Amino acid sequence: MANKKDEVIREVTQNEYKYGFFTDIETDTLPKGLNEDIIRLISAKKEEPEWLLEFRLKSFGQWKKMSMPHWAHLKIPGIDYQDIIYYSAPRQKASPESLDDIDPELRETFDKLGIPLDEQKHLTGVAVDAIMDSVSVKTTFSETLAELGIIFCSFSEAVKNHPDLVRKYLGSVVPYTDNYFAALNSAVFSDGSFCYIPRGVRCPMELSTYFRINAANTGQFERTLLVADDESYVSYLEGCTAPMRDENQLHAAVVEIVALEKAEVKYSTVQNWYPGNKEGKGGIFNFVTKRGICKGNDSKISWTQVETGSAITWKYPSCILKGHNSIGEFFSVAVTNNHQQADTGTKMIHIGRNTRSTIISKGISAGKSQNSYRGLVRILKNAKNARNFSQCDSLLLGNKCGAHTFPYIETDNSSAIVEHEATTSKISEDQIFYCNQRGIDTEKAIGLIVNGYAREVLNKLPMEFAVEAQKLLQISLEGSVG
């Protein structure tokens, strides 16, 4: 039985990556390597103001003083930062007026990814910023949203059209000194999405950014900044894919969220970067810093992530709970297979009174992969009556993979209540046989059981994407489910 099940798991966990194609388009590419001249060139290409160039150069200076972090439970091969292209953009009109201005190849690429740039064709109620390599290709529904005063555009456009907002908040949550990859990103970031929800506005549609790495030897360094003003609400989703290549590619993004008084931000990620092949060759190095601050009282930030891709994931979407009564949430499903490695989790920093945080993490490991949860719950001195509940579950498929949990709790206020629960389990032969006896084959049974295991988190995703994510989970681990 064990052998047969392992066989099925092996079979079903090795489905081909669906998004591995490459689009052959003309690009505007800077030479490889990282130095001040390259940074000046990136900034010049984007016609940036002086203050932003200064920010980049300061960040670069900082980065040079820092070294790769090695505390994660990851084996990271040496990265030659001089062997990476830091800017590559599909050649097109600077800001396409209409769809006709977009290269048909590009449109086709996004169609293939299920992200039509044509507003008519798109899922109703979802606005998309589509980003390929270093630039934003098109943002849909910008005008509709603008009527409500919502700004949703590429980061470059925001720098041009809303410099004050960008300048005020850029680096305010993740300073360039924060860590090695944040410093690198701050120096060379190319594009990303910017979003501002004005006071009292409930954003009527899901906002979403779709990231696509296309060019070879290129790193993707996007920057996302999301500001929710007093009493506003927004739900935001990002998705990502990349072509299959034998070389590893670096993705080092920074996401910053600011929630002001009584504001609520829901940020969901479905991460499906190319994970590398079965032997562990190729794949994306996904080194991402995501952090939100509940700056105002009664504000709330909720992270939901479904991580199925990347060769290596290093990512800890976190919340700084500064406002009194503010709430931070982290819901995560991380799937690793073959030779993938993931070290992911969250930090909940309780500063304000009556702050609450919830952490639900579900790790699923298959193949020869390593999957770690790493989380910090920190209660500061003045965080009276802070509460945290953490639950970290690991599910192992097969016997060659690993699951690890590294929870850290630091409490400086005795009124805090912090709870941590953890479990590790395997899919049992009994469960599979029970499904078989009801007419469900082993492949479907595994899909059913894995989805059941992750359901608590999948339920947190916006409806439109929950189904997608469910499918993705099954594709990452197996064929399909009924």
Added chain:
Amino acid sequence: MLLIKELKVNVAGKEILYGINLEVKAGEVHAIMGPNGSGKSTLAAALAGRDTIDVIHGSVKYMGEDLLEMDPEERAKKGIFLGFQYPVEIPGVSMVNFMKTAVNEHRIFQGKEPLSAGDFLKYMRERKELVEFDSQLTNRSVNEGFSGGEKKKNEIFQMALIEPKLAILDETDSGLDIDALRVVANGVNALKNKDNATIVITHYQRLLDYIVPDFVHVLFQGRIVKSSGRELALELEEKGYDWIRAEANGQV
């Protein structure tokens, strides 16, 4: 419907069944009784295709086909249902989702259209009434947090949804109070017709007051040592298994 000939099986290298012969025809109810460790559950598992069980000799024909050649899911889809002695919990998978998947697998196999969510819910409500299944339980995860009695009732409910040709109920009565026992038995009786058959595996004759068998077999030390009509169950109830033991040992 089912014809077992000289079936010998091993579990973990140890011989458990020493040559079982049994024929079950459509419309019949067979009871298999016997003391603990006599091989009753092993027989049920062998018929359902559990692969911890090695068949080393004999044949099993089901509807004219070689049952032993089939995967467990194929056996299930061809109409064999096992009511588990210890139903398994599947956290996070709702009963609705689980049974919709199961029922639709059967339908696809039979060349029918799978049921939509709406149609399935309607069908489920109908079947629920038939077996007096508590409506709350279908909203929960498969068997998770169910009491012993609820788990057993859930097996009968699943049987009602799947409508098998041959149901094998493995100690479905164990651990049930008298009310639950009645519910389970009523369910089994309500599902009975001339085209299907039931094998009831039980320890006690109690269940057989409600599910009246056409045949009673006594399984002892891996063999069927006695087969008779219903009266055998009553005799066992009265005398216990010792006389069977004595008789069987005398034969050896």
